[in-house]
Amino acid sequence: MTKQRALILQIVRSAEGHLTAEDIFREAKKELPGIALATVYNSLNYLCENGMIEKICIKGQTDRYDKMFVRHDHRLCDRCGAISDVIIEGLHEYIEKQGDANILSYDLTVHSLCPKCRAAAKQ
Amino acid sequence: MTKQRALILQIVRSAEGHLTAEDIFREAKKELPGIALATVYNSLNYLCENGMIEKICIKGQTDRYDKMFVRHDHRLCDRCGAISDVIIEGLHEYIEKQGDANILSYDLTVHSLCPKCRAAAKQ
């Protein structure tokens, strides 16, 4: 765990939302001005492989990174693009029962409207 | 619906598996040797927007395209990378009930081992 990796982990963990590699790079340079973008990618891959953070991949969007405290999925607002976390209880078992008994894991993105956009759409 | 678009739709519809743009380009050139890769991408986008085919996006992989007969999700073999279709009855309602009452749609990729790899893993 080098100081670059520690910094990047801390940035992801303390972030409000879900950051892109570029966001993290920009943030990291404030602390370590000489850090290279490649190091950000290397570190993010390292942290993912070691289960310390999670990569979020959404159709047509740049990948983002998320702290990994509890297993959860993501909700994408189809209107404004906001990404939020969503927990769906018992989904693993449900998929196992209804779709594939041998499931190892799953990636889910739920599309909906965030409260703000839902309100706006009602006007 | 130009002859290029019709050809590309037919290629996607008659394909065994799930093709990448490059696969489709290669196939299309057999019929229309002068077709451009950009046309393949344009046509695929057009066909997607009009609900005639579907784009499959899986973490870290090139996008693929799928005929759209019934609503279904995809299963990725974590060992050999094979992609197959999976139907999970009542999933929309399940997510609505357990996770988000305002769901519009969802993208799901189930990770598992295909029968071949499951057999091989048992050895």
Add this chain to the structure above:
DNA sequence: TAATATATTTAGAACGATTCTAAAGCAGAA
């Protein structure tokens, strides 16, 4: 401590997938 081996970082080039651009072509409407 010095010498060696291993891993990480840096900087920038390279890459792959996809989109953009500008020119040319085509189809339908006036």
Add this chain to the structure above:
DNA sequence: TTCTGCTTTAGAATCGTTCTAAATATATTA
């Protein structure tokens, strides 16, 4: 026909990400 507006083509450009090679840092052994 001529005009208008899509579509196609070819190739350049773009974006996000990975690779490369050299430099640096860290750990290991003598």
